[in-house]
Amino acid sequence: MSLDIADFQSHDSLAIYAVTMQRDTLPSRLHQDKLRRRGAENLFIMSIKICVSASHRLIFLCVVYLSLFQFQTNAQTAEEKQKHYFYLEPNLMFGKIVKNYSAFPKSNYRQTLYLDFGYYDNRAYNPASKYYNDPSSGFSLAYSILGNDSVFGREMDLVPFIDLNASRQLKNSVHFKFGIGASYFTKHYSNITNPANEPIGSAFTWAFEAFIYKNIITRSHWNFKVGGGFLHSSNGHTQLPNFGINSMMVSITARYFPNSLNLENVKTENKIQVDRTKHFFIQSRFGLGYHEFGGTTGPTGGPKKLVYTGLISGGIIFRQHLKIRVGFNYRFYEHYYEYILHHPAEVLVNDSSKLFFTHPRWNASAVTFIAGIEFLYNHIGMDIESGINISKPFYPRFNDLYENDDQPFYFLKSFFATRLGLNYYLINTKKNPRNNVFVGAHINANFGQADFSEASIGYTFRLK
Secondary structure (H helix, E strand, O other): OOOOHHHHHHHHHHHHHHHHHHHHHHHHHHHHHHHHHHHHHHHHHHHHHHHHHHHHHHHHHHHHHHHHHHHHHHOOOHHHHHOEEEEEEEEEEEEEEEOOOOOOOOOOOEEEEEEEEEEEEOOOOOHHHHHOOOOEEEEEEEEEEOOOOOOOOEEEEEEEEEEEEOOOOOOOOEEEEEEEEEEEEOOOOEOOOEOOOOOOOOOEEEEEEEEEEEEEEEOOOEEEEEEEEEEEEEOOOOOOOOOOEEEEEEEEEEEEOOOOOOHHHOOOOOOOOOOOOOEEEEEEEEEEEEEEOOEOOEOOOOOEEEEEEEEEEEEEEEOOOEEEEEEEEEEEEHHHHHHHHHOOOOEEOOEEEEEHHHOHHHHOEEEEEEEEEEEEEOOEEEEEEEEEEEEOOOHHHHHHHHHOOOOOHHHHHHHEEEEEEEEEEOOOHHHOOOEEEEEEEEEEEEOOEEEEEEEEEEEEEEOO
């Protein structure tokens, strides 16, 4: 029996087809499984991003709620309650938005109305009252006309604050007021409908205030003050562009106390001594941040990715209210890592013999030596942190891509890391607990330029 060439070719083609089908079936299934796993991972990462984005607003709402009512729960005696005065304070501000780049949109004068809901804390048995000279705290609701409705629209703010008195009296006193919270803008950047609004890239932003006031009239139900200060709104690099809005303002306020103040006894009575013992502690923290990849002006509309942060630090608590710490901070940037994977042939700017791809995770990371100071007031901590980058290999490439900074700005941004925000402690810090847990919301920056926004959780252990 013999086979001709055509039969051999047909049988050979059939065999080859069968082998090919066997080879292709397994990889195709593996590919499908890989796609399903990748889809599940993307869904998980997207869920984390949504949670992180929402957590900043939720943390501020919790801080506002708790800061409003925490003082009432701290009161232990009828005498203390009588030294704890609720007040309403309308605050009329007038000023001007300060340009921070050459093509900044034109605007007329800014007009802002604040309404503060707060407590004047004159309790003789509260260590925080004595340490901070009878402070006031609470939250502000604000509405602003920004001077250019077609570009900026209107701004509405919700800002927890603390008001520190330079002395232990109300008459002729000087006050320093600080606040950090959230803003909502009725208009923000759009490359189609509002391309001129590069200062505000998103509807929701951070809000900061810093003011100094002089008390000029003091009555049993009313205090009148005049002052001036600074307002700032920025989204913390979570949506580009992000120049931010800075405003210099003058202010006139009238603080109303429903319960009459006893003006003959407006100083804190020396019935409690502040703990002067230095307490040592160690602290750990884990943070999830998010941001867009780009410079201040863009590119716009890019994906938002996470920044993972881990920190270990230690320090000293002075007089129960001043917390100073040093430590080391590690960060991993998803955006940097993804860029390195997509550009494996690029080299380190400071070492042309090494590829980014050689150690992609390390080159997408940053290690920082940090020093921080935190002002503790009952459950709240006002947290300020600065650091020196020991290693941040990707930043030179980031500067080449989006910033193009020359010296000294390049050195400052690549070398210094800063962080500002609020922590809320589960246990009142005046109790000086051995163990405490806190949650925080912060904005992180390369020197003074926003890098990412962050929500975090931490643990503090007091050694003695």
